[in-house]
Structures are given as structure tokens and as C-alpha cells.
Amino acid sequence: MSHSINSFPFTRLSQGHLNLLENCPRKFQHIYFDQLGVPISYEQQERLSWGSHFHLLMQQRELGLPVESLVEGEQQLHQWLSALINAAPEVLNRDTQTFRESEHCRTLNFHGYLLTVVYDLLIGTNSCAQILDWKTFPQPKNRQPLATDWQTRLYLYVLTETSDYLPEQISMTYWFVKSQPRPQSLKFSYSRIQHQKNREDLTELLGQLSCWQQRYQDDPIGFPQIAASTGRCQNCSFAVRCQRTPESVVNNTKGLLANLTELQEVPL
Numbered sequence: 659m660s661h662s663i664n665s666f667p668f669t670r671l672s673q674g675h676l677n678l679l680e681n682c683p684r685k686f687q688h689i690y691f692d693q694l695g696v697p698i699s700y701e702q703q704e705r706l707s708w709g710s711h712f713h714l715l716m717q718q719r720e721l722g723l724p725v726e727s728l729v730e731g732e733q734q735l736h737q738w739l740s741a742l743i744n745a746a747p748e749v750l751n752r753d754t755q756t757f758r759e760s761e762h763c764r765t766l767n768f769h770g771y772l773l774t775v776v777y778d779l780l781i782g783t784n785s786c787a788q789i790l791d792w793k794t795f796p797q798p799k800n801r802q803p804l805a806t807d808w809q810t811r812l813y814l815y816v817l818t819e820t821s822d823y824l825p826e827q828i829s830m831t832y833w834f835v836k837s838q839p840r841p842q843s844l845k846f847s848y849s850r851i852q853h854q855k856n857r858e859d860l861t862e863l864l865g866q867l868s869c870w871q872q873r874y875q876d877d878p879i880g881f882p883q884i885a886a887s888t889g890r891c892q893n894c895s896f897a898v899r900c901q902r903t904p905e906s907v908v909n910n911t912k913g914l915l916a917n918l919t920e921l922q923e924v925p926l
């Protein structure tokens with residue numbers, strides 16, 4: 659039985675929180691503790707609204723409700739929905755022996771944090787369970803980034819921990835509904851070894867989060883920044899705040915050089 663490592667108000671975590679925390683703890687702090695917003699471009703907004711429209715459509719269809727009014731005047735949406743239904747028989751086939759639920763939500767208490775997942779569609783039989791997820795971006799050429807993304811890892815982890823299925827009986831499949839000429843999928847199976855690794859990595863990451871929260875609350879000392887040498891700060895909307903713009907790097911370097919000069923002038 660694990661003991662609690664969290665005593666902070668920030669407790670409910672999704673895969674988005676975990677990805678952000680892993681990618682840059684300071685960015686996590688800016689967004690969730692300092693409540694600083696990230697500007698969203700028109701294209702991102704469009705993608706988000708299209709994605710939520712498609713998810714609503716799939717949910718309505720799964721509930722056996724008519725979807726005609728939702729696709730009216732949306733020819734392309736209608737085409738993509740039909741293409742997905744043709745390409746993914748498991749989306750189509752319903753039998754009474756199978757558990758199916760769209761927008762299926764689960765929460766796991768992990769060291770005092772509430773890990774929360776929402777499956778686009780969960781299908782369960784006596785022998786296996788499948789998590790399905792609709793993606794409205796094109797299929798990536800390389801599956802590795804998705805394999806290590808916290809969505810894949812957390813979704814599989816939480817289902818294993820909150821059901822009677824063994825890791826080997828669980829899989830997760832992403833459907834890329836906009837892929838041409840037909841929707842494509844990527845399936846990830848699961849194993850006891852991966853489950854153990856996910857548990858260890860979650861324990862480490864959330865242990866760090868607890869330390870950083872404590873430090874921030876007491877001092878406050880900011881969450882760690884990523885190394886400037888990664889080059890990722892240049893495209894980050896917090897580059898000015900983090901003093902990671904090209905100008906601030908030059909100024910910092912000048913400051914260091916000035917300090918060095920001053921040091922050299924001190925008589926011995």
C-alpha cells in the first residue's frame with residue numbers, strides 16, 4: 659500500500675498535466691500556479707473546435723442518438739465519420755456481450771493525487787479491453803512519441819489499476835480520422851513490465867511535483883527550467899518571463915563578462 663506524498667490543493671491530474679510537467683516544470687508553474695494564459699492561434703482554435711465537434715458526434719452515435727442534425731451542412735465531417743465507421747469495425751459492431759461506453763471517465767488515487775482519464779470509447783469483453791481514441795491530427799510517421807506520451811501510458815495504467823484486466827489483456831488504439839485516403843490507426847499493447855515502469859515514473863514525477871509545490875509555497879523558489887541548450891525556449895510564450903529570449907541570453911552573458919572583468923581588477 660502506497661503512502662501519500664501529496665498534501666497540496668493541486669491534486670487532479672490528467673495526461674496533459676503530466677506531459678507539461680515532464681516537458682518543462684517552469685511552464686507548468688506559470689500556467690497552473692501563476693495562472694498565466696497561453697495565447698491560442700486561430701488555427702489551434704479551429705482544430706480544437708473541430709475536434710470537440712467530432713467527439714460529440716461520436717458520443718451521440720454511441721448513445722444511439724441521431725447525428726444528422728450535427729453533420730448538417732458539414733460535408734467533410736460527414737465524410738470523415740463515414741470513413742471511420744467503415745475503417746474501424748469495432749466502432750460499428752455492437753453486441754450485448756460487450757461493455758461499451760463513450761466518454762468513459764476513471765479516476766485513480768495515486769499517492770494523494772487524483773489521476774483522471776476520459777476514454778473516447780472503452781470496449782470490454784470477458785477476455786480483453788480496448789481503449790479507443792479519436793485524433794484529428796494526421797497519423798505521425800513515428801509511433802515512438804505516442805508510445806511515450808502520458809496519454810498512452812496513463813490511460814493504460816489507470817485501466818489496469820481500476821479493473822480486473824491484466825496488463826496483457828488491455829490495449830489502446832488511436833484512430834487518425836483525417837488520414838487520407840482512409841483513416842489510419844496505431845495500436846499499443848500493454849505488459850506487466852510497462853506497467854511497472856509507468857508506476858515507477860509516475861511515483862518519481864509526482865514526488866518531484868510535491869517537492870516543487872512545497873518549495874514554491876514556502877520561499878517561493880520557481881519550478882525548474884529546462885536547459886536553454888534544448889532550444890525549446892525560443893518558441894515558448896514565456897521566454898521573456900524566463901529570460902530566455904536571444905537578447906536576455908546576450909545580456910546575461912554580458913553581465914557575466916562584466917563581473918569577470920571586475921573580479922580581475924580586484925587587487926590581491
Ligand code: SF4
Pocket residue numbers: 682684685688883884890891894895896897898900902
Ligand atoms: S521559456 Fe523555457 S524554461 Fe521558460 S517556461 Fe518556456 S520552455 Fe520552460
